[in-house]
Each structure stands twice: as structure tokens, then as C-alpha cells.
Amino acid sequence: MTTFHYDRTIRFNDTDGAGVVYFANLMSICHEAYEASLVAAGIDMPAYFRGHPVAVPITHSSIDFRRPLKCGDPLQIELQISILDESRFAIDYHLTRNSEEIATGRTEHVSIDSDSQTKVPFPLDLRLWLHFHDVDC
Amino acid sequence: MTTFHYDRTIRFNDTDGAGVVYFANLMSICHEAYEASLVAAGIDMPAYFRGHPVAVPITHSSIDFRRPLKCGDPLQIELQISILDESRFAIDYHLTRNSEEIATGRTEHVSIDSDSQTKVPFPLDLRLWLHFHDVDC
């Protein structure tokens, strides 16, 4: 598959009272990278995230922190998408600051019918996204 | 050890465009429960979080989501603290809504000298917190 890249400068509001990026905000910045990969594939964002008739919620997220980030720091995120089964995929995030490793993260997502809350195969827009990023499904 | 309990009602700003709690915000709500456990033990919060001369950053966080939460939902969080070694501890979070399981999470923390960024034994306020919550260290 192709690897997707996302660049972001750390902002004041990302940091907390210790002067470094607040841990949960770094997960949120990983989600920004995922959104950027959707935009790159031409996905209609409001329709995708509204979650009807199919929603794609996150079922798991984790992150391991190596080094702190400060306001103004340049951050690079590399995404790797993988298929877990016909309704589930994962994204691995590799975060660096000028080639110095900052953190690694992962989110897992499942495609569900929003009424019945049961698993369904990936909807069309998600298949377009996977295809755009050269992920077989 | 004693288990610490934290209650919280879900607010509008916790939710996202899909009408449910945004995944990273639920990690942040777990951190609120950790803060409440510090306050309960009488820890001076600004001093503790300023991180000088000892900082206690999060090195790992993870969360598994079972069910979505909506604005107005009552959330109960149960914390369990465990010692990993003389500089590291973990907190496990069990999140329920009226005894229905919502999510389980975990954070791992390390005690470091803020100048040298090397591991140090737990500082006094952290030992008081562990003692208050009946965790042997």
C-alpha cells in the first residue's frame, strides 16, 4: 500500500499546563491525519461522519509516547492502513519530528449499520478511500 | 487497594458531529478521574502538573470502546492503580453507564527528572497519593 503523510505544527492549544502536548490531543492529531487521508480520496466529510445509514466508529485506540512536543514543533505523521476483516480496519500512525521518533499510535474502526448497530461490509465511500490508498479489500 | 470512583455527566462539547462522545475526549475524561483521585489525596495540583523538578508524563494510553455515549448520559469511572516498578505506575479505567459497560482504558506513567529526562523514584506527593489509595510502594 501507499503510505499517507500528514504534516502539522504544534499549536498553543495543543499544549497543557506542563508546556507540552496533552496526551489525548496527540490522539486527536492522529485523527486529523486520518481525516486528511479521507479528504485526499475525495470523500464527502459531513456525509461520512454523520454516520447514517452506516457509521464507522473507533473501537480501539492506543498510543505510546517517546518524547514530548512543544508549541511550534513541526510534526510529521505517517499512516498505514490495514484490513482486519470485511467490516474492520486499522490505522497505524508513526509520529516524528524531523526524523526523531515522537510516538506511535493505532486506531481500529468498524463499519456498522447505525440503526441495528450490527457489523456490515465497508460502505462505498470507505471502499473508495481504501482503493485510493492502494489497500486491497 | 481501594478502588476510586468518579462520576461525570456527558456534555455537549464532549460530543462530535456524529452526536456521540469523540474518542479522544473519553481518554481526557479518564484523565479527569485521575485528577479527582489526586485532589482526593490532597495533592497540590498546579505544583504536581508543573513538572519541576520531577515530571510524571504519560508513556502509554489505550482505550477499548463497547458502546457510544450521548450528551446528558451519566458516566461512572472506576480506577485501579498498580505499580509497575519504582518509577512507573499504571491506571486501569472501567467505564460504565448505569452498570452497562461502555469502555475500558489504561494509562501508564513514569516519574522522571525534568532536567535530565531520566527515570527517578516516585516523588513525595506521588507516594502520598499511592498511600492514600492503599497502593503498596
Next chain:
Amino acid sequence: MTTFHYDRTIRFNDTDGAGVVYFANLMSICHEAYEASLVAAGIDMPAYFRGHPVAVPITHSSIDFRRPLKCGDPLQIELQISILDESRFAIDYHLTRNSEEIATGRTEHVSIDSDSQTKVPFPLDLRLWLHFHDVDC
């Protein structure tokens, strides 16, 4: 009218890299007080905030800061609701820390049909809220 009171302890995630509450987060904490006043009146929060068929967006917000707030600080917010016209109301927020003035804020809200985006009279749940807080409308 009755004045509504809301108490809140400042949390780590409310603060920024300067160690004090981030300005926009204090507006968000005012919104929490507004939500608490809706809950007190028994309003169905997900239905109210979903915004169909009537939405009640904020058209104006302002805040004046007198003193900074730190992590762990106790904050008291006093709300005063006033009717501007048949589709618009305002909330004035008076923020104190143990009777020391911290800030004053204001939000203005308009009741609109979510399809046509035109002004409509207050919907039933909003009238119940106004009635609960002894505001004539």
C-alpha cells in the same frame, strides 16, 4: 428571575502552556453552566442539541477576563437569562473564585427552523426551560 448557579473545579486539560485556563475554554465552561441549567429543567439534551426541526445556535459570545485561573481552582458561575425578542435570548455569566471576580461573559442565542434557517418562536422545550428559571416569555 431566579439566578442559576454552577460550580466547577478547573482541570489540567482546561489549562494551556502558560499554566492558566485557555481563554476559549472558559467560554466552553460557561456553556457547561448553560447545559446544567437545561438539565435542571429536565430538558432532553440529545434532542435539544440535535437541532431538528428547531435549532438554537449561538449568534454572539463575549468574555472579559479579570484574573487567571489555575488547575485545581474552584470556580463559581452565576447565570442570568434574559429575553431579547420572541426568537432570541441572552445569558450573562458572572464567574468568581471564592467571591473574587474572575470574568464576565455573555452568549446570545436564536431559535431557527433548521431547514429554512429562518427565525421562529421558541420551541416548547426552550419555553419550559425559561419557565423553570422564572423568565417571562
Next chain:
Amino acid sequence: MTTFHYDRTIRFNDTDGAGVVYFANLMSICHEAYEASLVAAGIDMPAYFRGHPVAVPITHSSIDFRRPLKCGDPLQIELQISILDESRFAIDYHLTRNSEEIATGRTEHVSIDSDSQTKVPFPLDLRLWLHFHDVDC
């Protein structure tokens, strides 16, 4: 003075349960534009925002909303900086989406000695920023 421009795409985490940008987040996005204007002038961000020995807190902020923003919307912000007196300046924000007016905002800032909390003339980095953006001071 020169006008400073900042472009930003609306992200999922900017929106709330009503599917549009949460009001306080739009103030935060205005602050991002202010930060970008500091970066453009070469200001050392961590040093500037740490607030020692001089801090530059926000004393007032306000925003008027004309139209809602959704996830994926392109937003353009135009900044105008003005001097209020030797310790205070204001920034006016004009927010548009493809030349359609979205909102107008304003922040007011004061330069203070962080120990005595009394007003002081603008520090050097702030004067460099004003000079960079062709604001007389």
C-alpha cells in the same frame, strides 16, 4: 498595516453534536491565526507563551456568528492588528468561506509583568511581531 491571512479546513473534532463548528472552537481557530502570524514573524513560540518575565494574556474576546461551518469546509481568516495603548493591542478577525462571511471576532491583549501582574510596555518579541506586520508602535 499589512493584513495577515490564515487558511484552515474545518475538522471533525471542531464540530459538535449539532454537526457544525462548536462556538468556542471558532475562537480557538482565531487564536491559531494569531499564532500563525507570530510564527511568520519568527517569534520563539514556547518562550513567548511561557509568559516569563512578561506575559501577554487575553483580556477580552468576542465573536459574532453569521453562518455555520461543517466538517471539511474551507475557512479563510483575515487578521488586523491595532494598538490600543503602550501595553495593549487588539486583533480583529474576519472569517469567510469562499468570500461568504462566516463570522467576525476580536481579541484584546495586555502586556504584563508576570510577577507583579502590572502593565508593562510591549516586550521585544512583540515589537518585532508588530514591526513585521507593519503596525506602528
